[in-house]
Amino acid sequence: MRRLAGAIAAATILAACGSLTACGSSAAGPDSLVLYSGQHEQTTENLVSAFEHKTGINVAVRYNDEDLFADQIIAEGKNSPADVFYTENSPPLESLQEKGLLSSVNASTLAKTPSRFNSPEGDWVGVSARVSVIIYNPSLISASQLPTHVSQLADPQYKGKLALAPGETDFQPIVTAYDRQYGKASTLTWLKAISSNAAGHVYPDNETIADNVNRGEAAFGIVNQYYWYRMRAEIGASNVHSKITYFAPGDPGYVLDVSGAAILKSSKHQAAAQKFLAFLVSKQAQEIIATPGTGASQSLSFEYPIADGVTTQAGETPFDQLSPYPITIGELGDGSTAIALMRQAGLL
Numbered sequence: 001m002r003r004l005a006g007a008i009a010a011a012t013i014l015a016a017c018g019s020l021t022a023c024g025s026s027a028a029g030p031d032s033l034v035l036y037s038g039q040h041e042q043t044t045e046n047l048v049s050a051f052e053h054k055t056g057i058n059v060a061v062r063y064n065d066e067d068l069f070a071d072q073i074i075a076e077g078k079n080s081p082a083d084v085f086y087t088e089n090s091p092p093l094e095s096l097q098e099k100g101l102l103s104s105v106n107a108s109t110l111a112k113t114p115s116r117f118n119s120p121e122g123d124w125v126g127v128s129a130r131v132s133v134i135i136y137n138p139s140l141i142s143a144s145q146l147p148t149h150v151s152q153l154a155d156p157q158y159k160g161k162l163a164l165a166p167g168e169t170d171f172q173p174i175v176t177a178y179d180r181q182y183g184k185a186s187t188l189t190w191l192k193a194i195s196s197n198a199a200g201h202v203y204p205d206n207e208t209i210a211d212n213v214n215r216g217e218a219a220f221g222i223v224n225q226y227y228w229y230r231m232r233a234e235i236g237a238s239n240v241h242s243k244i245t246y247f248a249p250g251d252p253g254y255v256l257d258v259s260g261a262a263i264l265k266s267s268k269h270q271a272a273a274q275k276f277l278a279f280l281v282s283k284q285a286q287e288i289i290a291t292p293g294t295g296a297s298q299s300l301s302f303e304y305p306i307a308d309g310v311t312t313q314a315g316e317t318p319f320d321q322l323s324p325y326p327i328t329i330g331e332l333g334d335g336s337t338a339i340a341l342m343r344q345a346g347l348l
Contacts, residue, residue: 038064043303067169074099082267083276084261090126105122129258131256132247150253159196161197162219162220164195165203166348167204224257225302228244258329292314
């Protein structure tokens with residue numbers, strides 16, 4: 001119910017302060033921006049630091065879950081202190097775009113990434129990508145016992161073995177893809193079955209799934225690939241007891257998600273905000289995303305850079321060898337249908 005909680009929290013703040021520009025840090029000056037970031041902090045900080053050094057424009061960053069920020073932006077309306085919204089997934093951006101809250105992105109910025117990774121309306125730009133995988137602990141379940149199709153997660157043989165984080169926005173695209181493939185009735189039946197199978201292993205986020213599967217608390221779960229790579233970098237390869245694998249090529253459980261950024265129409269710093277979006281898809285920023293490590297020119301994101309001419313250096317499956325379910329950004333939509341279905345199924 002995080003989206004509902006976000007809307008309530010934002011409304012409470014607005015009632016207390018009149019407008020959020022009166023709370024927290026002050027509004028951005030002429031050479032500064034306020035960034036609402038739902039992305040991982042280390043990745044965002046490295047990108048922001050490089051942008052500030054390059055342009056002299058200061059960026060004040062606020063962090064929260066992207067779905068909560070989306071609800072907050074809606075509640076704040078024209079009084080939002082935010083200039084730019086940076087997300088892990090496209091549905092929150094699409095939700096704001098549908099409500100007319102985003103500015104058009106400069107055509108030169110949109111041209112830096114393939115059009116299929118950008119807003120169909122040109123109101124936000126894709127920055128990086130990630131893909132859903134199965135993370136599993138071989139001591140609890142063998143590779144041959146794993147499902148090859150996401151529909152098989154409903155099989156009773158996986159009761160007590162499956163780990164899920166349905167409140168994560170990362171899970172919404174899988175539900176949306178399943179709905180597109182099989183329809184709402186089948187999707188609801190499937191969600192109820194996997195809710196039963198995941199009883200005792202429903203977690204708040206993908207980091208918890210990765211950690212618990214790695215420690216043997218759950219046999220397997222569904223996450224985006226970069227959570228496993230981040231975990232390995234943070235705890236060391238010798239402490240990794242889990243592996244990852246993919247659903248069958250083209251399966252609706254094998255979904256490519258896009259991280260993106262948008263400028264709020266209410267921003268008083270449109271030119272500076274356009275510069276920030278242009279920087280995110282520049283070679284310099286994309287190489288920060290592409291290069292694993294902890295230095296200023298590196299990132300622990302382990303996401304795929306998507307601007308032309310930059311490829312991941314993380315040793316992952318090459319981007320051009322992935323075989324995800326064929327669904328467009330427009331078809332992924334704003335996630336509202338997926339949320340409604342998960343609520344009906346008791347997963348939210």
